[in-house]
Amino acid sequence: MTRVTLSRNLAMWSTALAVAGLALLPAIASAQSPAEPTAKDFQRLVDEAYAKFKDVTEGANANYIPILDTVPSELFGVAIATRDGKVYAAGEQDYRFSIQSVSKPFTAALVMNQQGPQAIREKIGVEPTGLAFNSKLALEIYPDRSVNPLVNAGAIAAVSLVQAASEDERWKLIHDNLQGFAGGELPVLEEVYTSEYETCWGNRGIANLLYNYGRLYSDPEEALRVYTRQCSVGVNTHDLAVMGATLANGGVNPLTGRRMMPAEHVPELLAIMATAGFYDESGEWMYSAGLPSKTGVGGGIVAVVPGRFAIAAFSPRLNEAGNSVRAMRAISFIAGELGVGLYGPNTGE
Ligand code: GLU
Helix, strand or coil: CCHHHHHHHHHHHHHHHHHHHHHHHHHHHHHHCCCCCCHHHHHHHHHHHHHHHCCCCCCECCCCCHHHHHCCCCCCEEEEEECCCCEEEEECCCCCEECHHHHHHHHHHHHHHHHCHHHHHHHCCCCCCCCCCCCCHHHHHCCCCCCCCCCHHHHHHHHHHCCCCCHHHHHHHHHHHHHHHHCCCCCECHHHHHHHHCCCHHHHHHHHHHHHCCCCCCCHHHHHHHHHHHHCEEECHHHHHHHHHHHHCCCECCCCCCECCCHHHHHHHHHHHHHHCCHHHHHHHHHHCCCCEEECCCCEEEEEECCCEEEEEECCCECCCCCEHHHHHHHHHHHHHHCCCCCCCCCCC
């Protein structure tokens, strides 16, 4: 083969490759930025999820906080909120249930805002426990005592880590932060607060142990009161969806335009939600839904599709791990239908 033919051949090949490459481009581009579902798709999916799981009666209301056992078990709501502030909903949207542990990532965000993500890593931790949400054993077996800001120990530590000059200021900062994420006023459900505070012997033990080990950063009883109040904030399904959409929108509330956290810290927060948002069922949840999420014993769950939208659901009956049965099913169904699992389209099963 002469030099000329060689270079002609090379030129032919490179043209062919370029054409093949161009043909591949749309596929690559669409893999990187999948087309957003339409308003119709979102509405159809929340309606379908509601209809599909409304008759599920598995699980039981939380009853270790006595008042939670009195919430009507039949309530069920599903909502999707997008990063441009649209909300698609089915079922119950008005009933305000206690936010419980769904509050935890948002207070972690407040600590990150004040002191940077290193404060979370160094003063609380970012590892899943593999143990129940209220585990005291975790405090004894892990050298750093608290392991992440989404289990009770780490969440009580996060409350204590918020920089405030008084208990009142600590509470105001936390409450305002939750309201900022939701884009509206959120009441405290005083009956829930009283019921939980009167019975929170386990959490009191956790707070005192943390203090003993130098991993609580305020007076333990103050941290416990503010933590319990934070868990008693009332939200509805719509509020939860908007809180998630704020994370999906890089930290800016899509309804109010208020920046709630720097965009560069959102991935760090979502990483903790992915590994610990479902407590000791987090692996199972990533397997079925593939989305960073947070659950609460009030029956609420919020899942975030990073950069795109959030899916929230609420229903009081919980499984053994403390996660709402209907809410889990509704969210993994929608995530599966839309193929939005982080690691590739999940089946939702
Ligand atoms: N306030 C509840 C507790 O401390 C939160 C638990 C949860 O929602 O998972 O037990």
